[in-house]
Structure formats: C-alpha cells, structure tokens
Amino acid sequence: MAETVISIQNLDKTYDNGFTALDKVNLEINKGEIFALLGPNGAGKTTLIGSICGIVSPTGGHISVFGHDTIKEYKQTRARIGLVPQELTVDSFETVWNTVTFSRGLFGKKDNPAHIEDVLKRLSLFDKKDTQVRKLSGGMKRRVLIAKALAHEPDILFLDEPTAGVDVELRKSMWAQVRKLQETGVTIILTTHYLEEAEEMADRIGFISKGNLFMTEEKTSLMKKLGKKELVLELYNPLDCTPSSLDGFNLKLANDGYQIIYTYDPAMQDNGVVSLLDQLRGLGIKCKDFNTRQSSLEEIFIELVGQE
Amino acid sequence: MNIRGIAAIYKYEMHRAFRTIGQTIASPVLSTMLYFIVFGSAIGSRITDIDGVSYGAFIVPGLIMLTVLSQSVSNASFGIYFPRYSGTIYEILSAPLSFIEVIIGYVGGAASKSLIVATIVLITSSFFIDLNIAHPFWMLFFLIMTSVTFSMFGFIIGIIADGFEKLQIIPLLVITPLTFLGGSFYSINMLPEFWQKVSLLNPVVYLISGFRWSFYESADVAIHTSIIMILVFLSACIGIVAWIFKTGYRLRD
Numbered sequence A: 001m002a003e004t005v006i007s008i009q010n011l012d013k014t015y016d017n018g019f020t021a022l023d024k025v026n027l028e029i030n031k032g033e034i035f036a037l038l039g040p041n042g043a044g045k046t047t048l049i050g051s052i053c054g055i056v057s058p059t060g061g062h063i064s065v066f067g068h069d070t071i072k073e074y075k076q077t078r079a080r081i082g083l084v085p086q087e088l089t090v091d092s093f094e095t096v097w098n099t100v101t102f103s104r105g106l107f108g109k110k111d112n113p114a115h116i117e118d119v120l121k122r123l124s125l126f127d128k129k130d131t132q133v134r135k136l137s138g139g140m141k142r143r144v145l146i147a148k149a150l151a152h153e154p155d156i157l158f159l160d161e162p163t164a165g166v167d168v169e170l171r172k173s174m175w176a177q178v179r180k181l182q183e184t185g186v187t188i189i190l191t192t193h194y195l196e197e198a199e200e201m202a203d204r205i206g207f208i209s210k211g212n213l214f215m216t217e218e219k220t221s222l223m224k225k226l227g228k229k230e231l232v233l234e235l236y237n238p239l240d241c242t243p244s245s246l247d248g249f250n251l252k253l254a255n256d257g258y259q260i261i262y263t264y265d266p267a268m269q270d271n272g273v274v275s276l277l278d279q280l281r282g283l284g285i286k287c288k289d290f291n292t293r294q295s296s297l298e299e300i301f302i303e304l305v306g307q308e
Numbered sequence B: 001m002n003i004r005g006i007a008a009i010y011k012y013e014m015h016r017a018f019r020t021i022g023q024t025i026a027s028p029v030l031s032t033m034l035y036f037i038v039f040g041s042a043i044g045s046r047i048t049d050i051d052g053v054s055y056g057a058f059i060v061p062g063l064i065m066l067t068v069l070s071q072s073v074s075n076a077s078f079g080i081y082f083p084r085y086s087g088t089i090y091e092i093l094s095a096p097l098s099f100i101e102v103i104i105g106y107v108g109g110a111a112s113k114s115l116i117v118a119t120i121v122l123i124t125s126s127f128f129i130d131l132n133i134a135h136p137f138w139m140l141f142f143l144i145m146t147s148v149t150f151s152m153f154g155f156i157i158g159i160i161a162d163g164f165e166k167l168q169i170i171p172l173l174v175i176t177p178l179t180f181l182g183g184s185f186y187s188i189n190m191l192p193e194f195w196q197k198v199s200l201l202n203p204v205v206y207l208i209s210g211f212r213w214s215f216y217e218s219a220d221v222a223i224h225t226s227i228i229m230i231l232v233f234l235s236a237c238i239g240i241v242a243w244i245f246k247t248g249y250r251l252r253d
C-alpha cells in the first residue's frame, strides 16, 4: 500500500459572495504518483489546490500533508509543497536568477546557487538567468514559475495548467521533466484541459465538476472500465437506414450510409460483435473492410461531465 | 521563526528601492531641498529666530519628519499592495511564513528605506545650516519609532486598498495635511489658542515636537507626552495589524 502524502476530508469552500466552489471533497494522494485533476472551467480545481497550499482558506473539512494539518501546522506542510499557479504571475522587473533565489529564501532554505543553476538548466532557462522576467516569452515565464516552485526542493509539486499556452514541443519536454521529477520521488498533482496530457502523464485521475470530486480512478482501470470501443464496418453498398431487426445494437450510419458504427463495451463477456456480423451476413449486407478503435479519455471525460 | 524568509522579503524590498533609486531616494531628497531653499533660505531669512533657533535650523526636524512619514507610508503600502495587484502574493501566501514574519519583512524594508532617506536629508541640510543634535539617542528613537509606526500604517493601507487610487489618496488626504499642520514650518505656540488646542488632536504634532526637542531642546509639548504618544500610535498599528491577522482580511480568499 502506497504511503499517503495528502489526505483531504470533507473539504468545503464557500467564497465570501456565497458561492460554493468545493463541496465535501475527499481525496488521498499517494507518495510518488502523478495525479491529474480534470474538470471544466470553474469546476473548483484551482480552489482545491489553493486550499492545500494556503492561498484559500477552506470553510470546512480537514487537509493534512505528510500527517500535518495545513492550518495548525502550516509551516511544516507549506515548506514541502511547491506551487505553479495557473496565472502567469511573475515579478516582471526582477531577473530570472533573483526571482528564483528569492523563492528559495522565502521557503526558509539556505542559499544554494548550485541547485538554482541545476533547476534553471533543466528548464532551459540558464542562459536567460540575468534577463528581466518581463522580457521573456510566455512559455519562458511559465518555466520561470516552475523553477520558482522547484527552488526549495519540494516533495509535492502542484502544477495548475502547466502547459497552457506552451507549444507542442515544449509541452513534450515539460512532460519529460515532470517524469524525471517523479523518478526522484516528488509527488505531482496537475490540472489540465488537455486530456491527452492526463492520459499520457497521470497514474490516477480525479474528475471534478461544480465543486464535486465525483470520481477518482487509476488511469488504466478507468480506460478499461469506461473506454468504449467502436467497430466501424465499411460497406459495399450504402444503406438508407439501419435494418429494424438490428435496432438492439444501436447502430449509427456514417459516410453517406457506407459505414456502420457499432459502439460496445470491450469489458463485457458478450460484446455482440460476432452476433452482429452473423446477422449482417444473414441480411445480405456485405462488408469490404472493418476497424475498431478505443475511445480516448477525452470522450470519457465529455461523457462524464455530460452526466453530471 | 523563518528568518531566511523574512530576509528574502527584506532584501527584495531593499533591492526594489535600489532598482528604482530615482523614486526612492532622489525625489524625496530633491523635494526636501526645495522646501529648504524656499522656506529655509528665501522666506526664512525674513523670519526671526524661534525659541532661539534660526528659522532655517528650526524647520530641519520637521522636514525630516515630513519625508519619513510620507516615505514610510508610500513605500510600505506599495510594497504589499503591488504583489496583491500583480498576483505574485500567491508565493508569500504559500510560503511557510507567519503573518508576523511577512510584516517584519515588509515593514522592516520600508522603515529602513525611510531611515536611509532621513539620513540623506539630514546630511543635505547640514550643507545649508549648522546642525547640532542635543540628544542623538532620542533623535534616533523618534526616527526609528516613526519609521516603523508609519510603515506599519502604510502596510495596513496596502492591505485594505482595493485600487491604486486608494493607495495614493490616503497619504494625500491624511498624511500630507497632518504633517503640514503638524508644526513642520512653525511652532504650535504661534497659533491662536483655539487652533493650538485643535492641533493637539493631530498626532504628527507630538512626533515633530519630540523630534525637534532631540535637536534643540525646545518643544511644543512635553517630551514625555511625545514619547508616550508615539508608543500609543505604534500600539494602535500593532493592534490593527493583529486584527487583520486574526480575520485574514483581504489576503486569503
């Protein structure tokens, strides 16, 4: 059983204007995992992260980090957490080096230029170390924020939409960095709107909507459990409509009737594929080709959010 | 105590001062010199000595106090307001720092800057007049206490303000009139009796009076009263800050 590094119980947050952004959230984060928090805009992802990091004061519930309460023993908990905020909030007039060094000091760590240098090099920022932050591009600023969060060698790293506005190549390289961090034992919690990112990176995924964290699952079992498969049959002759005897299969026509699409659950014992093919042959509908594809996390996500 | 965290904020604030050296140091020095030339030399040459002190020398303590008050308030209020405005406050909030430690860093930085500016003004004015400081210890006492108290006041404004206008209007509407009417350029005794009484409601009168006493041993109010008053203001600011701390007012959502 993995060690729990963050434990959240019945967390509530109602903002001053009466808006409830988090509603009885329960969550445990395991040591060394990458946890992705998914949910539409305004779901409460940033609020949840803020509650753990000390940006937001929760209105109910408990959070403990490494066994310490985030309110009563905030010094112990915050010292071990690094936060990369969603907004590009940087100190425009400082140099990269100074702003990252400042972060380390803020967290009470002794100066360590070698570590700062290492962090900047890993994020390809070292050659910009004497540049004022305002003179950097958006993607570079994002990396400065990551460098700041890593300056004090945190055990837990929060990345609130780390790859928003970052180009594909850089995104891939950031994913690789995050993996490397994970290998050094850092626990990572990220939010993203790029589902491929969660699919690619995460060990576990949590779905949140309207302040309600309604599901957390291992990514692999999630894909297995919810991942629908589609069988696409290419026909010789187009159909106007699906034969009524096949209504039970819920078929869809596509490509002007030249394609039949059958969606099924691969986890089911009898997925109906064989019987569908048999019946089609019985009806004299000829197929020239077929293929199957697994639904992506994106489709799962849209389905889940739609249900909520 | 997160000493390194406090030092990081303090160093950052001092660094900001040197980055904007024009604003932080040059402009108060320049404006003080202008006051000095206009009130001290030009007009002052036609004014008789006050309590045996030449008018030029008489206004030096008041000018320094004027600078310290406005600098402390504007430095400290801007120092904490700007991170709130730009969003970089997230880092302070997520750091293992208590509210007290945050205050020490910001107020310490702002007060230090005021002290530096005060020293420069003092040195500048020594080129114009012969300065003698009767009680250096009490001079430093008033200078430091005033810098700290009003930096704390500025910090409070920086936390409460919800726009740049408010940030500027409070110093403009409150601090400037109080200092001008606080006896920088005249002795309270020169006023009609009624206005003398009214002046006693102005906290700045006690600061300037005490500070001037430390130079020339002449004061508008008893020195003990000045000392007690500055301690009262400091306690009041600490009290307000403690209240903000308890309510988490406007820093955390």
Ligand SMILES: Nc1ncnc2c1ncn2[C@@H]1O[C@H](COP(=O)(O)OP(=O)(O)OP(=O)(O)O)[C@@H](O)[C@H]1O
Binding pocket: A015, A016, A017, A019, A020, A021, A039, A040, A041, A042, A043, A044, A045, A046, A047, A048, A086, B253
């Ligand atoms: N300071 C605040 N005062 C009042 N309501 C707020 C405040 N901050 C956030 N909210 C509201 O709380 C809800 C959750 O916001 P949050 O920023 O946590 O969403 P999110 O999941 O991070 O969204 P996004 O994907 O857009 O970043 C939103 O409806 C938002 O309007």
Ligand SMILES: [Mg+2]
Binding pocket: A045, A046, A047, A086, A160
């Ligand atoms: Mg967000």
